[in-house]
Structures are given as structure tokens and as C-alpha cells.
Amino acid sequence: MGVQDNKEALITPPLLEAKKLFHKFDYELFKNINLALYKKQSIAIIGTSGSGKSTLLNILSSLLKPFEGEVVFENKSLYDIKQKNLLKIRREDFGIIFQAHYLFRGFSANENLDIAKLLSNEEVDTKLLQDLGIAHVLKQGVGELSGGQQQRLSIARVLTKKPQIIFADEPTGNLDKDTANMVMDTLFNYIKENEAGLILVTHENDLAMRCDKVYKLEDKELQELK
Ligand SMILES: Nc1ncnc2c1ncn2[C@@H]1O[C@H](COP(=O)(O)OP(=O)(O)OP(=O)(O)O)[C@@H](O)[C@H]1O
Numbered sequence: 770m771g772v773q774d775n776k777e778a779l780i781t782p783p784l785l786e787a788k789k790l791f792h793k794f795d796y797e798l799f800k801n802i803n804l805a806l807y808k809k810q811s812i813a814i815i816g817t818s819g820s821g822k823s824t825l826l827n828i829l830s831s832l833l834k835p836f837e838g839e840v841v842f843e844n845k846s847l848y849d850i851k852q853k854n855l856l857k858i859r860r861e862d863f864g865i866i867f868q869a870h871y872l873f874r875g876f877s878a879n880e881n882l883d884i885a886k887l888l889s890n891e892e893v894d895t896k897l898l899q900d901l902g903i904a905h906v907l908k909q910g911v912g913e914l915s916g917g918q919q920q921r922l923s924i925a926r927v928l929t930k931k932p933q934i935i936f937a938d939e940p941t942g943n944l945d946k947d948t949a950n951m952v953m954d955t956l957f958n959y960i961k962e963n964e965a966g967l968i969l970v971t972h973e974n975d976l977a978m979r980c981d982k983v984y985k986l987e988d989k990e991l992q993e994l995k
Pocket residue numbers: 794795798816817818819820821822823824825
């Protein structure tokens with residue numbers, strides 16, 4: 770964050786806030802997790818395999834309820850929001866990009882984007898498709914696309930609905946380094962242009978370091994690295 774952004778952070782409430790999150794399965798996974806995401810800000814979470822990064826992202830994105838603590842969106846705890854409204858937030862405000870992308874395989878790339886267009890009343894941004902390097906494959910069936918092209922199509926679909934917060938779990942996992950950087954550029958541009966925020970889970974330290982803030986999930990707690 771620049772000086773100007775820091776000033777802004779002081780007067781603008783966070784887009785999303787995690788307060789004292791504690792989660793366990795058969796054993797304690799993490800505790801005392803606090804973080805705040807502001808508009809135009811990107812946060813990376815790194816950590817060894819099994820440290821609980823995906824679980825934390827599931828909690829932050831409302832898909833999983835923590836054992837203790839709360840996630841606050843627009844000044845309200847997610848757990849005080851009625852189910853119907855929570856579904857609306859998930860559909861409209863949260864853009865969730867996971868490793869396994871849920872594209873409709875019997876349909877073309879274009880038809881997959883039409884679905885996002887219909888659900889959100891937003892137009893598909895052709896520049897976005899060019900930036901992601903998939904503008905030329907729109908007529909092809911999803912099954913004919915490479916894994917990396919499918920991944921980028923699923924990112925385009927999520928961005929088309931213009932979410933306020935992008936939650937991305939290894940969004941560049943199938944991509945070579947240059948393409949991964951291109952996808953990250955697109956995500957960074959998106960959050961700046963749309964005053965949105967990004968929370969990224971990744972194994973790639975280089976990609977993480979491109980974010981404004983970097984945390985490591987280690988010894989069951991979030992350590993701030995940047
Ligand atoms: N629903 C569940 N029930 C029980 N244990 C679970 C569940 N989900 C995850 N775990 C366990 O919690 C631990 C953390 O998993 P998680 O996927 O959050 O880690 P991660 O840091 O994202 O790992 P990776 O980098 O390998 O994807 C793992 O030991 C996993 O087996």
C-alpha cells in the first residue's frame with residue numbers, strides 16, 4: 770500500500786475483517802487469526818501443505834463456519850446474516866476462484882460466460898478476455914480447452930460478475946510462470962479498477978510477494994511477512 774492508500778485505510782472501513790478465528794478438526798488447526806482487507810488491497814496467504822490455508826480461505830469466503838471467532842463483511846458478522854442474504858452476498862459480492870473449476874463441460878467457453886452475464890446483468894469485458902489470453906477460444910467447447918485455458922475461463926467468469934472481493938485458492942496452479950504473472954496482473958488491475966479486494970492462497974512465494982500484504986500460516990498462527 771502507498772502512503773495515500775494507507776491514509777485511505779485509516780478512514781475507510783475494511784471490506785472484510787477476520788476476528789480471532791479459531792478452527793479445529795480432530796486437532797487444533799489455527800487460532801487467533803486476525804486480518805483486515807481494504808479496497809484495492811491484495812493479501813497473500815502462504816504456508817506449508819496442510820497448514821490450513823484452504824480451510825482459512827473457506828472460512829473467509831463464508832463457505833465454512835469457524836469453531837470460534839467471526840468474519841465481518843460490510844460491518845456485519847457473516848453469522849448474523851440471514852441465509853437468504855448470505856447466499857446473495859456469495860452470489861454477487863464474493864468471487865470465489867478455486868483449484869477445481871466448475872465449468873459446464875457440455876457448453877462452449879462463450880456459453881459459460883453467458884451464464885455469469887445472466888446472473889449478474891454485467892457485460893463480458895472483452896479486454897479482460899484478451900488480457901487473460903482466452904479471447905480466441907470462446908467458440909470452443911470447454912472439453913477442448915487446455916487445463917490452463919479452463920482455469921483462465923473460470924477466472925473470467927468470476928470477474929464478469931464484478932465481485933467486491935476475490936478469494937483465490939492457487940488460481941495459477943495449472944499455468945506456466947509467464948501466464949501465471951499475466952493472470953496476476955489481470956487480478957491486480959481488476960481490484961484497482963473496481964475498488965475490490967483480493968485474498969490469494971498460494972505456494973508460490975514470488976506471486977505472493979506481488980501482493981500488498983503477505984502472511985504465513987505457521988505454528989497455527991498468521992505471521993505477517995510483508
Ligand atoms: N473437512 C475436513 N475434515 C477434516 N479435516 C480436514 C477437513 N478439511 C481439511 N482438513 C484437514 O485440515 C488440514 C489443513 O487442510 P487445508 O486444505 O486447509 O491445508 P492447506 O494449507 O490448504 O494445504 P495444501 O497447501 O496442501 O492445499 C489438513 O490436514 C486436512 O486434512
